[in-house]
Amino acid sequence: MNARSTTLRIAALVFVLQLAAAIVLLLGVGAIVRQQSAADAAATSAVLRDDLLASYARGGQRALVDTVALRSSREITPNTVMLLVGGDGRILAGNLAGWPADLAEDARSAEVRQLRRGHPQPEAMRVRVSRLAGGERLLTGVIVEQDRRLLHELEAATLVALALAALFAVLAAALTARMIAARLGRTVATLRAVRGGDFLRRVEQHRSGDAFDELAGEVNTTLDRVEALLGELTLATDALAHDLKSPLTRLRSALERAALEVREPAAQEAVDRAVAEGERLLAMVETALRITRAEAGIGRDAFTATDLADELAQIAEIYGPLAEDCDRAIVVDAPVSATLPVHHELFGQALGNLVDNALKYGAGTITLALAVHPRAVTVSVADEGTGIPAERQSEALRRFGRLDEARSAGGSGLGLSLVAAVARLHGGTIRLGDARPGLRVEIDLPTLA
Template structure:
């Protein structure tokens, strides 16, 4: 089924509606004008019939024949189309006595003072006429060729030309208008898409016009300024809190470690070591928050270097293979040659986070693949519903079925920040079963993408 967008519907429906309205108006106007002209013709013909009747009554039959012959001759042109007035006087049997009409029309009934219309077989013109019956059933027909029929045909021809011209102009104008509108809305949509992918400093291009769309653009840009300011404030605040608390918590951990050494092999030592584990987790969260804040704010200076992605991913797999074996699982690696310029430490951390998530929240073997500048990590668990895939990329978001497991909800958020700082993209796909996470990095060796 062909789907027509609103702009195309506007371009089609507007001139079509206008055309239908004008055609209806023209049809009604033509009909009313035609009826009025016929009525005027008939009134003039009756006046002429009355005058001829008076001549007949006062001067006799011979005088009537002479007058009809004279008037018919005066109104007869070189061709039938040039004859405007039509006269015909016949006897009771229909034989012609005078006039410029060849014979009595077959469709015209001989009724006294009757009005009629018929088509002249010689010219095809419509004739409006009035019939008058004389003494001894003689018939007198006086008519006029309906020149308005010719005028009407010319009018309809001109109207068709006008409508065709107006239709072309309206289509071109509508296309030009909707094209401009589509381009302006396209710029808004493209900017919104870039903002949705994390480029919060993007703004919709503004023009000097002052129409409703431009006022909407200005309001949206002001709203985006406020949103960016609030997000920057939130990032700065969270980073500041994490930075300020990291040092006292580190000192607290050191004190707990000293206390654990002093406690010796006692139950108190186990409790202190458990508290150390909790504090280690808190420190990891703070470290992730600080790194995420620096990446999103563009304050982290990436150290680009030519990197063999296959080798980098292989190192990350080797790091997690003992954990997978302890779970009775395997990490399957498939690589193709691929080199690009990246920050090795950050990309290593991103891949490690993905493998860790697959082992922590997935099931079955973990499949890791490298193809040129694309890295993919797939598990065989329940996956993530499509409606939640964008949400899990937000900071501290954890799905209900993973809340019972250790974690902070920052892993995927940090991975996306790392990939986007390199100018790449992160996508989550349904692996059926399981979840596949794809990292797409710039493929050219030596590329330098500003964070």
């Protein structure tokens, strides 16, 4: 799966959105807790300060000292801190051991750590400073140590939750990608099966009404139409081929009878040429019919297990005398055997076409080779001629496509087309390559369904 894959992009989007949602939720909860803690502390501190200032307003410093001492000793307001110092810095009353050293002189409010009387360790507290008319300074605040511990635990839990959220986001993205790949995979598998000749194959629909189901429905409708058109084309081609074969056969018979009655050499030569052209035309019609049937997947029921090494040996034996007449040789390079279900007649004709092309347009020794791979078998025919340039190989594979140098040899342009059709009938492919020198035609046949 590359970086431009839509499935990968969707999975990445799911991952990012899942993780972003978790981050916003967890950080939002932390921010709300912190804000609420600060607000509660500020409100409590403000109420305490107002009460103490009211005492100061009623009775001055003496009344304030008594009130601070009373509240500090009896803890009327739990978890609060109070400290009253005079203008000279002397502690007048309160429950703190001293004025916080890290509290600035002009500070109005701050969070500090200070030791309370009767407590062994300094504690976090949020305090407010009020300056009185007599020069005194009044510090009031609330202990927030417990809140800070809770926030620290919340931060640790947030980190763990973020890690889990990232893990779940990866899992969600992977499951999303897998679901998309599975739904689309069935469609792709169906199209591959149809391409391989299984025209009855259809995509399973779940009737969910989603985009995948709509796609499956459209693909099935298209395949129904293709199947109908292919059936009509097959019938039309069969009918045309049979309709052409009958008059061509009668024409050949008439020409053969005429050849027996002609006595003049020039007329005899003309009739012989006409008979040869009739034979060539009849062979073209028969080959075109075979190609159409192979492209339509007709003939799979005739597949039989065949040893491809033996098949190559038989082809070499059949065409060996023709090669000897041309002062050439055919060799078989099949160090291992491979047995596959093939259409014996069509596969043999395809190999025969390749050998025939090598005899007509190639040069040197013709090599029939068999190579076995983990998931495929490659059958190749190579010669030592000039080969076909890479830029013209697609033209050579096209039906009725003939290269200029092949036209003088009377080729029909159907030989390689038939080989390609037979390869596709067997679920394989055809490749043209450079034999260095010469042309190598390779037929790749899958060994696994």
